[in-house]
Amino acid sequence: MTRFRNRTAIVTGAGQGIGAATAALLAEQGARVAVVDLRTDRAEAVAREIRDAGGVAAAFGCDVTDEAAVTETTGRVVEEFGGLDILVNNAGITRDNLLFKMGRDDWDSVLATNLTSVYLCCRAAQKYMVEARYGRIVSLSSRSALGARGQANYAAAKAGIQGLTATLAIELGPFGINVNAVAPGYIATAMTAATALRVGSTVEDHQERAAQATPLRRVGQPREVASVIAFLASDEASYVSGQTLYVNGGAR
């Protein structure tokens, strides 16, 4: 597939889950993919799988909350692959708790990992994209941006991504850079499995309850988010910018 021929993509948090599925799909469709994750071992495993399947990928260990590391990693990707066309801001964490029990650490770490990292990665990437007069940025918001019990920190960060996306679309649009977000509902990954266990449920029961609250009566799979990210990162979405697209099985 040649959808992303000669395109280079960075996918953050690509060591597992939605990020790994996105890295694999972009590579299948011809992109050279930088698999970025805090966990270098996981990034390496994902990059190896992509290469074994005939794709082009390299692993980069990087903490996306660390400004110097983000700048350095972005520069290394450009050096290794000769440019940067697509940035997928996917790295994220949850530290759920009701407000009265939510410590400052949980607030700060969720805001840093889910929101400040997007600012850092966009700022590092735009330098190359503006120069090339081309870029595609897609960030992971969440349905939780609309409000979710026990997720004041996460909801604030994911709503912040929507405002950041709308603003960067205005600022970067004149340079041929499209900036969009996707907001998934319940997707079956390690993140939602950890939530299930934390609330004392089995993963199966937790998913079943989420499925019943979803019009499509099932939870989503990482690949179903990856395909929407790939669309927004492609030239088929060339006149779409500043949008947040919900990928949530029809839930309102």
Ligand SMILES: NC(=O)c1ccc[n+]([C@@H]2O[C@H](COP(=O)([O-])OP(=O)(O)OC[C@H]3O[C@@H](n4cnc5c(N)ncnc54)[C@H](O)[C@@H]3O)[C@@H](O)[C@H]2O)c1
């Ligand atoms: N799973 C869902 O239901 C769901 C729903 C809505 C939004 N999202 C968002 O989608 C994204 C991916 O979610 P997922 O379910 O695949 O999560 P996940 O926990 O399975 O994977 C997240 C990845 O991010 C990496 N990461 C965490 N902190 C990092 C940091 N500081 N620097 C670099 N990498 C870091 C982790 O090592 C991990 O590999 C997240 O932004 C999440 O908030 C997920």
